[in-house]
Amino acid sequence: MIELNEVSYSYGGDALLSDISLRLAPGSFHFLTGPSGAGKSTLLKLCYMELMATQGTVTLFGRPAHEIGRDGVASVRRRVGIVHQDCQFLDHLPLLENVALPLTVSGQSTEANMAEMQELLAWVGLSSKLRALPPELSGGERQRAALARAVVMSPDVILADEPTGNLDWEMSLRLLTLLVELNRMGKAILVATHDLNLIRQAKAQVAARVLRIKDRRLQLAGADL
Amino acid sequence: MRLSEIVTILKGDPRADRAVPPTGYTARLTLLTAAAMAFLGVFALALSLATGRLADRWSSELAQSSTVRISAPADQMAAQTEAALRVLRSTSGVASARPLDAAEQLALLAPWFGPDLPVETLPIPQLIEVIETRDGYDAEGLRLRLKAETPGAVLDDHTRWRRPLIEAAGRLNALGLFSLLLIGAVVVAMITLAANAALSANAQVIRVLRLVGARDAYIARAFVRRFTLRALSGAAFGTVLGMIAMALLPRADPAGGFLTGLGFQGAGWLLPLFIPPLAAVIAFWSTRLAALRALKEIT
Structure with missing residues (x-):
């Protein structure tokens, strides 16, 4: 579904990623680790076309990224659910409308999908917060709402950038459980995190590959994980 | 762009409109600019029509008559x-x-x-x-x-002083039309500035909308609709005020000069009614172009 083939990315003459190859197949689960500034977020951004590779080929759903126009990017993003560390909500809209935003922008009726929406919000444990504005939610609630928004279009791929960065351990586990459930539904999952305990916990539940970015290159993480 | 698309944009989508928060001072700026420019537009139009009439009258009256003076x-x-x-x-x-x-x-x-x-x-x-x-x-x-x-007879066919008068009236007429063009250009500039300010103020909203799969046309639509409707309502208000002001000007009378003839006559009163839709068309395209240009800078 998403494939990076010998991809490099430079910014202002500095190479941030070099010779990266990665394939996110249906039902796959990948963790991406590395120290802060290693390029985890950059790699994720290449996967949803917020950035474009300076070398190599990124293929999204069978189409090379450089052949995809702006409307095509929008179509790609409807098939890729993205969970940001800072959640990226519209603070003036209540939670329900924020979660339904991908449906709204694709011209689908929230009312027609209300039953599914309520089921989704119950799944992430936010049934009682439908009318709350994002600034009124706790960090954990915001992360779960971000996950709900990422899956509302039933995407093929879910990309999560430090989804547990602001959460306590209990809440992190809860979010992980949700991701594992999505993976069992056949979604490809790529989670960028530096939380090694979370990765160990996940490996006990799902066959996840752990990748590490070191010296701008991607490598399989060691047996310690 | 097809007419059906324009109608869809103007009808609006309440959910899309809600996604972009109200734009505060740019809304008031657009309303005020459109109203002021429409008010001035009514006067420029009246000036243009009056000088056109004057040129025609002088031209026809003077061209048809001459005088023989007998001393x-x-x-x-x-x-x-x-x-x-x-x-x-x-x-x-x-x-x-x-x-x-x-x-x-x-x-x-x-x-x-x-x-x-x-x-x-x-x-x-x-x-x-x-x-x-x-x-x-x-x-x-x-x-x-x-x-x-x-x-003792001298023929005066008015040619000597008729020509500069008609030329002057013609130039005033052109000046009125040029003023209308300038007003249109100012409306374009002000609405483009206001739209750019609104787009900058909502850069984060636009980024989020793009991230969740919104197309450029969808995002631009919310801004275009707002600015078009504001320009339309502001211009309608300014036009009505301008027409009332014109109606309250002193009536033209035979002894009156040029200024008392400044105004609309007959079907001419219908012409200012084209100013609000024209302002809306200008706002529609100015905002659309500004929005699509600004969106290209956001991935």
Whole structure:
């Protein structure tokens, strides 16, 4: 579904990623680790076309990224659910409308999908917060709402950038459980995190590959994980 | 862009509108600018129409008439007048010729000497009003014939002072039209600035919308609709105010000058009604272009 083939990315003459190859197949689960500034977020951004590779080929759903126009990017993003560390909500809209935003922008009726929406919000444990504005939610609630928004279009791929960065351990586990459930539904999952305990916990539940970015290159993480 | 797409944009989508928060001062700025420019537009239009009418009137009135002035001793005045009339009535291209009576001559002098001037006691020349046919007459030929038959007759066909007046009216007319163009350009500039300010203020909202799969046209639509409707309502308000102001101007009267004729006449009152839709069209395209340009900078 998403494939990076010998991809490099430079910014202002500095190479941030070099010779990266990665394939996110249906039902796959990948963790991406590395120290802060290693390029985890950059790699994720290449996967949803917020950035474009300076070398190599990124293929999204069978189409090379450089052949995809702006409307095509929008179509790609409807098939890729993205969970940001800072959640990226519209603070003036209540939670329900924020979660339904991908449906709204694709011209689908929230009312027609209300039953599914309520089921989704119950799944992430936010049934009682439908009318709350994002600034009124706790960090954990915001992360779960971000996950709900990422899956509302039933995407093929879910990309999560430090989804547990602001959460306590209990809440992190809860979010992980949700991701594992999505993976069992056949979604490809790529989670960028530096939380090694979370990765160990996940490996006990799902066959996840752990990748590490070191010296701008991607490598399989060691047996310690 | 098809008409159906434009109608869809103007009808709006409440959910899409809610995604972009209200844009505060840019909304008021657009309303105020559109109202002020429409108000000025009504005046520029009125100026243009009035000067157009003036140019036409002067042109047609002056082009159709001329004057023969007879300066002769009192005892020869009647004979020379009669001789001049004979010449004029036998001239091809002269539709009619008649001497002005004392009352008409008095009316012509009244602005300078007052109404009680004893015309009959003054050695003022006799004037003959000459109305031309559509084809006109040969002025040089008529001058030669008058000179031969009536030594005291001078033909004034108004050409010397008619041309600069008509030119002046024509230039005023062009100035009015140019003012309308300038007003349109200012509306484009102000709405583009306001739209850019709104787009900058909502950069984060736009980024989030793009991330969740919104197309450029979807995002632009929310801004375009708002600015179009604001320009339409502001311009409607300014146009109504301008038309009321025009209606309250003093009426044109025969003694009035150019300024009392500034206004709309008959079907001309319908023309200002085109200003609000025109402002809306300008706002629609200005905002759309600004939005699509700004969106290209956001991945």
